[in-house]
Amino acid sequence: MTNVINFIVAAVLSGTPLLFATTGEILTQRSGNLNLGVEGMMWLGAFAGFYTAYKTENPVLAVLAAFGLAAFGALIYAFLTVTMKANQNVTGLTLTTFGIGLSLVMGYAMIDSAGGAPKVSSELRASLAPADIPFLSDIPYVGKLLFQYNPLVYLGIAVAALSAVYLYRTRTGLNVRAVGENPSSADAAGINVTAAKYINILIGGGICGIGGAYMSLVTANGSWQPAGIVNGNGWIAVALVIFVSWNPAKAILGSFIFGAFNSLTNYIPASVVEIPKAFYQMLPFVLTTVVLIITSIRKSRENSQPAGCGINYFREER
């Protein structure tokens, strides 16, 4: 029993950065823009979050800074694709390269000025330590399973839930989905297509950045790892968006399932069955492929990619 709970906890912790990144990318894609710069924006967030935490020792400022710098990366992408109508795929990939490069360069400058490995203070780490809620955290099994995560895990779930409400329960969200499906109809209906895209791309990018800050502050235990912070999670998030069929509510469970695949390799004892690590690493992508096949067979509108996603909108084009 304890082993199963440890496994679930590990899955949730490993899935949380994916949850942020997936939610952010869903908001972006719902407005009709495919942003392949998730990995880059996560790197920007990882650096900004770390540096702010390191300098100010304030976790709230760190999260805000991560959001801000990643949103800045997204702004570049939004300007190039929405205003300048540049190719979305290429721009997104460029943003990944740019984000990783910029964060590494700034990271090296930070190491140089610190004269060694920069680490956030133990007080800051304590503020991101597993929660200890009176009574609730102490309940046997349930306490560990539900009430002993670090605050960013709860923040991630809240952000995903709020995004789902925003997209499916508000008029603005409806407008955004209309822009993503068919921008010219939305435009004809009087929706400001450009504004809807800008807002969603920026907020989505910022949320990806918080996922990056999670990697540098929680996953890497608050020590700046010069080259291994985000570790490809941004790319897995792009697959996860498809897996959860562009729905932030489903992203909560979906991220934890992908997190569980990450953790399987550590929690299936080798004495029970010894499976090559590569097999576990392959599982998320196999599952994504299966989901893609199933949704394309069912041809459900609700569960497929927004029709206008990846295509730039030219108002004058007929």
Added chain:
Amino acid sequence: MKKLTRILALVLSLAMVVVLASCDSLKGTDETTVTTALAGTVPIDKGAIKVGVLHITSIEDTSGYTFAHHSGIMEMKESLGLKDEQVIEKDNVSDTDIPATKAAIQDLINAGCNIIFATSFNYMNTMEEFANNPDYQDIIFSHCSGYKSNNVNFNNYFGRIYEARYLAGIAAGLKAKQLNKPLLGYVAAMDVTMSEVTGGIDAWALGIQSVYPEAKVKVKVTGSWYNPEAEKAAAQALIDAGCVVIGQHCDSDVTQTTAQDNGVFGCGYNSDMTPFAPKGHICAPIWNWGVYYTAAVQAAIDGTWKPVNYYEGMNKGLVDISPINEDVAAPGTKEAVEAAKAKIASGELFVFTGPLYDNTGKLVLAAGEKLTDAQITGGMTYYIKGVDLL
């Protein structure tokens, strides 16, 4: 007009022949000068020596493998009094990317390096090709952690890090014994087939068992030399399984900070990790690569460099353990470690002495026998008794 073009064509082709011919003669003189200066045999003026280095990760690393090598290079530069421009370090050269490795070595050669160090295993074959190229017989090629050499200008170097791991094992075993929990964990970068990693685990386990015979070591493999995310997950899984001291053979310090967060203890690697986890880290096996780099470059300057393989240990100071963290270590750790260290240095204690059983109970080394250096560097592909995958 037509005539003019013809004359022009004739002149141009004549010019080409002349140029080609002169190229040929140039090449001829080059060859004669090259053959006279075989690598390492002629003294090189200290001001003229140029050292090239290939690193697998960034030299801005703050604790890992490249940090240790880069520190060694800096130490060599300082103690020999070389100028900045006499040392060229190429970092972030993936050792599985052969074109990148080739380009980096070629760059170092073009920059005029007389001696080139490649610090990671998979650079080996590419470096061998360069060393065997007749044009580069005047350059010393030195490769770390591999097993190839050519008796002319190519050697390999590594150290008996297992001696340091054995000592760290004593400290870890005493800590587990103090806690009365015979279960220890190990985050390993590569699986059992990688002798460098597996030999290290076995040495650590032998050190543990020398003070706490019933202790068991559980191993988690990350599949990567440097992956903080996977290292943290592996460390957490070991701690969840009840391990109280976690050793590591991977590059980041995340294993040690994770141990500290969970109220357990650990042994790092490559550099002293106590500053990163002051309440968790006991001591770490460390490298002092400067010992080799200084000796090798000095030999190149003196013209006494020999293409022989370098495999030294605690006796030369190439490997050691970081200072014991007295706040964390069990009482008596320092004394026990010092005693074993003296025995290793004097040759009284050899870590891999039989009888040695693998974890299936098979005798792999008969009583009283010792593993050869070749067996240690290339043949340790089994976990010893008491060591198992988690």
